[in-house]
Amino acid sequence: MPRTRLPLVLLGLSAIVPLTLAQTYCNATSLCPESAPCCSEYGYCGSGTFCLGGCEPMHSFSPTSCRPNPICQSMTTTFANDVSRIQQVASEWNGNASAYDWYVNSGQIIPSSDGIKLVLNETNGGTKISSTRYVHYGKIDFVLETSKWPGVVTAAITMSDVKDEIDWEFTGSNTTLAQTNYWFMGIANYSDSQGLSVDVSSDTSANYHTYTFDWQEDYLNWMIDGNVVRSLQKQSTLSSDGTTYKYPTTPSQIQISIWPAGINTSAEGTIAWAGGMINWQDPDYVANGYFWNTIQSVTITCADDPNQASNTTGWAYSDSKGQTVPTVYDTTASLLINGGGRTTMSWTMYAVGVFTILMTMLL
Ligand SMILES: *[C@@H]1O[C@H](CO)[C@@H](O)[C@H](O)[C@H]1NC(C)=O
Numbered sequence: 001m002p003r004t005r006l007p008l009v010l011l012g013l014s015a016i017v018p019l020t021l022a023q024t025y026c027n028a029t030s031l032c033p034e035s036a037p038c039c040s041e042y043g044y045c046g047s048g049t050f051c052l053g054g055c056e057p058m059h060s061f062s063p064t065s066c067r068p069n070p071i072c073q074s075m076t077t078t079f080a081n082d083v084s085r086i087q088q089v090a091s092e093w094n095g096n097a098s099a100y101d102w103y104v105n106s107g108q109i110i111p112s113s114d115g116i117k118l119v120l121n122e123t124n125g126g127t128k129i130s131s132t133r134y135v136h137y138g139k140i141d142f143v144l145e146t147s148k149w150p151g152v153v154t155a156a157i158t159m160s161d162v163k164d165e166i167d168w169e170f171t172g173s174n175t176t177l178a179q180t181n182y183w184f185m186g187i188a189n190y191s192d193s194q195g196l197s198v199d200v201s202s203d204t205s206a207n208y209h210t211y212t213f214d215w216q217e218d219y220l221n222w223m224i225d226g227n228v229v230r231s232l233q234k235q236s237t238l239s240s241d242g243t244t245y246k247y248p249t250t251p252s253q254i255q256i257s258i259w260p261a262g263i264n265t266s267a268e269g270t271i272a273w274a275g276g277m278i279n280w281q282d283p284d285y286v287a288n289g290y291f292w293n294t295i296q297s298v299t300i301t302c303a304d305d306p307n308q309a310s311n312t313t314g315w316a317y318s319d320s321k322g323q324t325v326p327t328v329y330d331t332t333a334s335l336l337i338n339g340g341g342r343t344t345m346s347w348t349m350y351a352v353g354v355f356t357i358l359m360t361m362l363l
Pocket residue numbers: 022025026027028029030
């Protein structure tokens with residue numbers, strides 16, 4: 001069932017929501033000022049970490065106010081008993097993609113011998129981790145066990161700074177079902193007839209399966225355990241006026257999360273989609289103090305780019321006013337924010353910020 005855009009956008013809000021001045025909002029028509037040049041993925045202007053992953057180049061003071069998207073590197077991360085490649089303190093993330101392969105945007109991870117558990121409790125709003133590097137076409141394999149509780153969602157996605165997105169989503173209410181989706185610059189492609197939901201051979205919460213995006217310039221395949229379960233040709237996404245391919249084409253981070261869809265601030269359709277309200281009296285929750293999913297490994301296979309120079313650090317956006325799809329180019333600019341540190345904005349009124357956004361987006 002189609003749902004609203006709300007939950008994935010809001011996920012991770014608990015990490016960064018300063019809301020102090022009216023001019024700290026940013027959008028397509030109201031760019032950030034030079035003093036707080038970077039537009040975060042949640043639509044607020046700031047500096048420091050605001051200029052890293054998720055920084056919206058087209059809503060920032062200039063597209064290059066955002067640090068470049070760190071260039072892709074083929075790798076496998078095996079999370080079992082190893083969190084050394086994960087920066088767990090979001091505010092200490094400084095953009096050095098050689099130092100970490102992942103960072104925790106919000107929430108908490110718990111190491112285990114199977115992999116990392118992403119945890120959800122009644123107050124943390126869920127957990128989201130992001131790759132430090134971006135993929136600009138390539139293959140991504142997630143090996144994971146989903147959560148199994150109604151109202152709790154597991155997501156493994158790609159997300160670009162201009163909101164191209166490719167999804168795997170799993171609702172705890174049906175653990176033999178995987179849901180696929182994609183978004184072109186924030187616009188969903190909902191179409192049940194396109195094979196949105198696909199059956200999985202065994203319980204997704206009790207068995208590790210490999211969920212793959214094979215995302216290439218001309219096609220996108222979703223695969224489970226090596227079998228293609230949904231296929232999209234870029235050619236088929238051409239808009240009816242023949243001007244735009246509504247297909248994800250921009251460099252994207254890999255993000256994995258657990259999030260609460262079944263809570264009273266969610267839209268009704270979202271709650272129904274996720275299988276109802278979360279039961280915080282569930283014996284698993286009572287015994288552990290959290291709900292979880294388990295991420296065993298992620299393998300990234302970057303698409304070849306024969307034109308990429310050896311000193312390329314990342315991808316940047318150019319000022320492409322008037323173009324529907326912004327232009328991306330290779331850059332040798334630094335990936336780091338000066339001094340590392342957090343934003344220069346005040347962190348007060350945090351709770352008010354969350355509430356305001358929830359209300360704004362729900363209405
Ligand atoms: C963009 O932000 C400005 C300033 O906050 C606001 O007045 C305007 O309504 C916003 N536009 C959109 C489309 O949200």
